[in-house]
Amino acid sequence: MIDFSPTPEQEALRAKVDAFIRTRVVPLETDPRQGPHGPSEELRLELNALARADGLLAPHVGKAWGGLGLDHAGCALVFEAAGYSPLGPIALNCSAPDEGNMHMLELIATEAQKERYLRALAAGETRSCFAMTEPAPGAGADPDLLLTEARRDGDHYVVNGRKWLITGAQGAAFAIIMARAEEGATMLLCDMSAPGIVIERILDTLDQGFAGGHAVLRFDAVRVPIENVLGAAGEGFKYAQVRLAPARLTHCMRWLGAATRAHDVARDYAAKRRAFGKTLGEHEGVGFMLADNEIDLHQSRLVIWHCAWLLDQGRSAGSASSLAKVTCSEALFRVADRCVQILGGMGVTHDSVVERIFRELRAFRIYDGPSEVHRWALARRALRAAPKGH
C-alpha cells in the first residue's frame, strides 16, 4: 500500500542523527584540521569517536560487522540527515568510497576477507579506496577501456597500470583494484602498503570534502595473492554494478542533506537581509528560487525513497538508480547554485558552507557516471520498451 511514512524506529533514528549532526558535527565545520584534501585523519577519528559514542557508526553495515544494519530505506533517512553537514557522513563512517566498499565486501567477500578488511573498516579504524578510473585513454565513463593489467604468476596476480581520481587513496589501508586479468575484469583486494603501489600525487580539485582527496596511483608490478580476488575472477564489471547502483543512490542521499543545508542557509539569509525596501525573500525573484529549491529537494527525496524501496524489495534497480543519479545530481546542483546566488557575495566565500556545498555538488554531476552516461542508459531502456516488428 502506497505509504510515505517512515516507521517509528526510522523516525527515531533520523531524529537522533539529526540532533547529533546539529549539535556535535556542525560546530566542527570550521575546525582548521581540514584542507584541500578533506579533513585530517585526526579530525576524522574524532568525528568517528563522537558517532561511536552515540551508537551511530556505520548505519548501513550489518550488525555482525558492527553497524546498525539498516536497509536502503533506513539509509535514505539517516544519510540525508548525516549529509546536512559536509562532515556528517565522515562522522558516521558512511561516506564515499568506504560506504560503497563496505556494502560490496559484505555482499561478495569471503568470510576471511571480511574479517581482514571489513571489520576494521566498518569500525572506522581504517579507510579504503576503489581503484577503477584510469587516465585517458583508459577506463573512465566507459569501463571497457580498462588498461590496468593483472597477470597471473603462480598463486599471485601481478598488477601493472595507472589509476586516477582515486578517492581516499592517501591514508587508505587497502584498495579494491579493478584490473584486466585473463579471465576478464577482476577486482583485487590489496593493502596500500604493498610494494609497487605508488601515490604519484594528490589532485587539487573543485570538491575538497573527501578524506584523503583524489589521488593518482601507479601499480608497478604489485603482487596480489589469488585469495585476495574479490568474488570471482572475470566478474569485476558485474560486481562493480553491485557496488555502483546502491553507491550512486547513497551519494544522492548524502547530497540531498547537503543541498537541504544550503537551502536552509539561503532561506534564513533571504528572510532577514534587506534590499530595495524589503527582505530578499519578499522579492519574487528570490522567493521563486526558494520555491524551486523546495520543489527540487522534494522530488529528489521521493526519487531516492522510491529507488531505495526497489532495492529493499530485491528488485532490479539499475535503471532506477541511473534515474536517481541524474535527477538528484542535477536538481541538487541547481539548489546549490540558487543558494549561492541568493547569498550574493557571501555565497562565493568560504565564510558560508554554501560555497563548499556548491563545489561538491558540481563534482557530483560527474562522479559515479556523468549525466550523459545515465541518460544514454535510460534512453536505451526506453527504446527497448517500444513495440517490436517495425
Place this chain on the structure above:
Amino acid sequence: MIDFSPTPEQEALRAKVDAFIRTRVVPLETDPRQGPHGPSEELRLELNALARADGLLAPHVGKAWGGLGLDHAGCALVFEAAGYSPLGPIALNCSAPDEGNMHMLELIATEAQKERYLRALAAGETRSCFAMTEPAPGAGADPDLLLTEARRDGDHYVVNGRKWLITGAQGAAFAIIMARAEEGATMLLCDMSAPGIVIERILDTLDQGFAGGHAVLRFDAVRVPIENVLGAAGEGFKYAQVRLAPARLTHCMRWLGAATRAHDVARDYAAKRRAFGKTLGEHEGVGFMLADNEIDLHQSRLVIWHCAWLLDQGRSAGSASSLAKVTCSEALFRVADRCVQILGGMGVTHDSVVERIFRELRAFRIYDGPSEVHRWALARRALRAAPKGH
C-alpha cells in the same frame, strides 16, 4: 512504512481501466463528433455508457452516490490510466470541472442539494460548471478581485456579473457561482436554465478537449433561492480551497496519463523512423529527450502519489498540491514539447494525438492557478520556516 506498492485491488482496477481505455476509448479518438469545444454531448453519453457497462463510472465519488468510492491514492492510479486518452476522463466521468464539483458537493452540500445536483451528475446524466473566474479587472489568479455580486432580496440572492473561461458552461445543467454577498464570497448552486443566465459566447482556445469548451457568461439579475447556497454564505473562498487543492491534483493525475501517452507515441516513432543512418532513438539528441521524459514522468508520478497520500491521511495538503501543480504542469508540458519535437512535422499535425496533448498541457500551466501563484505560495511558506527574531 515507506511503500510504493499499490494494493492488489488498486492494481486490478488500474489494469481494468488501462484495458478499457486502450480497447474502447482510444479507437474513438478520431471520432468526428469532436470539435473546437470538445466532444459532442452524444459522444460524451456514448463514452459514459461504455464506462458504465464496465462499472468504471465516477471512480472518485462515494458508492452512495453511484461511484466507486476511491480514495485519493486510488484516484491517482485510475485517473492516470484514464488520462492516457484525451477522451478517457470524459468516459469515466472524472474530468474537470465535473469531477471537482462532485467532490465539493459530496463534502459540503446538504442532502437535498446532493440529491438534486450530485446524483445525476455522478451518473453522467448531467454536466456542471464552476463559475468563478472573471474578465479583467475581476477575479483571476487573485480571487479577492471578485466583482460578481449576490444581493439578498427576501429568500433569494440576485446575482449580477460576468464570468469568463467557464469550462463546460455550454450544456451544463447547473453552475456553482462564486459571488460577493454581504457575508463575503459565497457559492450558489444555480440551474443554467434560470432566467438571466446568458452564455455570451464560447471562446476558441488552445486546448479543445473539455466538453462544452470555455464560455463567457453573464448574470443579469439571476435569482437564486437561499437554500441553494452551497455551504455557508461568506465562506466561498474557504470552500474553493476545499475544491481546488484536490482538483489541482486530479488535473495532474489525468495529465500524467496524457503525457505518458505522448511519450509512448514519440518513443515508438523514435524506435522505427530512420534518419542519417540509424533510428531517431539511436541519435543521442533524441534518446536524451526520451530519457528526460522518463525522468519527468517518474517524478510527476511520485509527487502526485505523495500528495494523494497526504490528502488520504487527512493532512493539510495546500502546499503539497501547489507544489504538485507547478511541478507536474511544467514537467508534463516539457514531455509533450519534447514529443512534438521528436515527431517532427508529424508532431504539429492533428494526425498525431501528441499535438493535441501539447496544446492541452500548455493550457494546464495556467488553469487552476498559474505557476507564478504557486511559486509565490511555496516561497511564502518557505520563508515562514526561517528562524524568527531577526
Place this chain on the structure above:
Amino acid sequence: MIDFSPTPEQEALRAKVDAFIRTRVVPLETDPRQGPHGPSEELRLELNALARADGLLAPHVGKAWGGLGLDHAGCALVFEAAGYSPLGPIALNCSAPDEGNMHMLELIATEAQKERYLRALAAGETRSCFAMTEPAPGAGADPDLLLTEARRDGDHYVVNGRKWLITGAQGAAFAIIMARAEEGATMLLCDMSAPGIVIERILDTLDQGFAGGHAVLRFDAVRVPIENVLGAAGEGFKYAQVRLAPARLTHCMRWLGAATRAHDVARDYAAKRRAFGKTLGEHEGVGFMLADNEIDLHQSRLVIWHCAWLLDQGRSAGSASSLAKVTCSEALFRVADRCVQILGGMGVTHDSVVERIFRELRAFRIYDGPSEVHRWALARRALRAAPKGH
C-alpha cells in the same frame, strides 16, 4: 567598422513598413476570411493590393522583377517589421514558401523560367510551393531518404511519389518538386494544374497562418518537360541549400517581428492588469519574464543581423544560418511561451494574437530543419576546428 546603425534609407523603409503594418494590416487580423489553413485567397489579394499601393510588395525581389531589391540586411529590418502582424508577410508577399522560392528562382532559373514563374509570383498574382518533404520513410530532416522519382522519358521527366507538409500547395500556381532522377536529386518546376498532381488532403496543424495550409500531395506519373528542370539535373540538394540557408534566416526575421508583437501585448497587459495589490509587471515573477523577453529578442536580432551581413558579404553562411535558426526558433518560442503565461487565461484564447503566435512559433522549431539537425551541424563544424593529429 563595427556599426549597428541601419542606413537612413533602411530606417525610412522600416518606419514606412512599420506604419503600414500597424495601420493597415493589424486591423485585418480579426477579418473572418481566415481559417485553419490561413487567409482566403480573397483576403490575401486584398492585403497584397494594400502593400502594392504603398510600394511595399516583394521587398526582397530584384527591381527587374518588380520588387524593392533589398539586400539581406535590408530584409532583416523590413521582414521583422512585417512580421509584427501574422498577416504582414503575406501582405508584403514575403512569406514562406513563396519568398524562398522567389529567391531561388532569381538566382538559378533561366530567363524564360523567370518570365513564366517569377514575374507573376513576385507580383502577388500567384502562389507557389516547394515540394520536398515526404512522409516516412521518405525524406524529412534527412534529405538522402528522398523517394520521389523522376524518370526520364524522351524530353520529359515522369514524376511519381508522395509529398507531405507541403506548405501552400492548395491554391498554388506551380510547385518546385524535388525528385530523384538518374542524375541525382533534381528540382523541377511544375504547374499545379498538371495531370497527375493530386492534393490528397490539407493537414490540420498547430500553426494556421500559412496561405493554403500544409498539404499531402501525390504525383501519379506527372509529366514535366525537361526545360522545366531548375538549374542542373542532379544538383537539387545543392540548390536546396541555396534556398534553405537564406530561407531559414528570413523565417527568423519574420518570427522576430511576431515575438516582438507578443511581447508588446504581454507587456501592455502586465502594465495594467492588477493582482495581489499591484500590477502584474510589478511582480518580479512577471517582470523577470519581460526582462528575459527583452534579452531573447535583442539576441535574436543581433544574430539575424550578423548572418544577414555575412550573406551580403557573399560569405559562406551555412553555419551562421544554422546557428541563427536554432537560436531564434528557440528564443522566440520562449518569448511567446512567456507571453502566454503572462496573459494567463487570455493567453490561451484566440482573443489574443499571442495564442496564435505561440502556435506558429512552436512549429517554427521544426520547419526548415529541427533544432537537432542544426545542433548536429554546429557540433560537426566545431569538432573540425579541433587540432588534428591526435
Place this chain on the structure above:
Amino acid sequence: MIDFSPTPEQEALRAKVDAFIRTRVVPLETDPRQGPHGPSEELRLELNALARADGLLAPHVGKAWGGLGLDHAGCALVFEAAGYSPLGPIALNCSAPDEGNMHMLELIATEAQKERYLRALAAGETRSCFAMTEPAPGAGADPDLLLTEARRDGDHYVVNGRKWLITGAQGAAFAIIMARAEEGATMLLCDMSAPGIVIERILDTLDQGFAGGHAVLRFDAVRVPIENVLGAAGEGFKYAQVRLAPARLTHCMRWLGAATRAHDVARDYAAKRRAFGKTLGEHEGVGFMLADNEIDLHQSRLVIWHCAWLLDQGRSAGSASSLAKVTCSEALFRVADRCVQILGGMGVTHDSVVERIFRELRAFRIYDGPSEVHRWALARRALRAAPKGH
C-alpha cells in the same frame, strides 16, 4: 550601416594580443607564484613587463596617460583576446578593479588627481581598489544601504565604516572609497597607507584570480583631505554608474575570452578522447553541448559589440550594459559548466584551466550586480515603454 567587420587596425591589434597571450602568457598559467588570492606581485610585475615590451599595456587608457587609447569597440576585441588566459588581463593591466578605476579617474578626476593616481596605475606600477560593498546590513546590491560615513572636519573628511569583498585591496596603493557625507554618497581617493585603514582579513573565495584577492576593510577615523574628493561630493552614486556601466561590459569582454578558452579545451578533448566506440564529440550528447557553447559564445560577443558601439556613440547604455551583464554572465557560465561536464573527472581538477574558469565565471554572476538586479532594471524599463493611461 550595419557592419560586423573590425577595422584593419583593430584586427591587427587583436591578432597581436592573441599571439602575445598564447605564446607569452599561457605558458605562465602553471607558474607557482599564484595562490588562493591571485598571482603574486612579483608575477604580476613580470606579466606587465612582458606586455609593456610588446606595447600592449593599458589598452583602454588614453595615450596621454600611457595607454593605447582604444574605444569600447577596440577594447571588446582586445579584452576578449586577453581573457583567453586568466593571466591575460592582469598582464595587459586591464583587469578589474584597476581597469574600471582608470576609466573613472580619466573621466572625472582632476588633473592633479590623475597625475598622482592614474599615471602610476596605468603604467602598472601600482594597483588600486574600489571600496563600495559593505557587509550586511550595509550596501550590497542595493547601494542606498550605504553605512560608511565621511564626516567633514575642517579640510578633511573623517571616514568610519567597514567594507567587504573589496577586490585587490591587499597590495593596492590607493582606494576609491564610497561613503555617506552630508552632501550624500561621495567618493574619496585615499592612500592605503593612511592611518586607520585596516585590512581585517582576505576572504577565501570560489574565484581566485584577482590580484590581492577580496578583502574585508575597516576605516577607523581615516582622514582624507577634501581635495581627494573624486568629482563632486554627493554625486557618488552617479559616478558609480559612470564606472559600473562600462566596467560591467569589460568584465563581459574578458570572460568571453575565458569561456572561449574553456570551449577550445573541451572541444579538443572531445575530438580525441574515446568512449563507447567513438570520440566523445561524435556522441550527440557531447556534440550538442559544443553546439550550445558556440551559440552562447556567439551571442555574447554580439551583445558585447552592440553595447560597446552604443557607448562609443556616446549614447545611454545603462540598460544595454545591464542586458549584456546578465546575458553574458549566464551564457558564459553555461559554457564553462558544459566544458567541465565534457572533460569529466579532468574538468573538476586544477590540472585543467577549465576548472578555474568555471569558478571565476560562477562568481561573475554575482559581481557587479547579480542577475536579479539587472533583470529588475530591464523589467522596469520594459514596463515604462507600455502605453500610458490605463
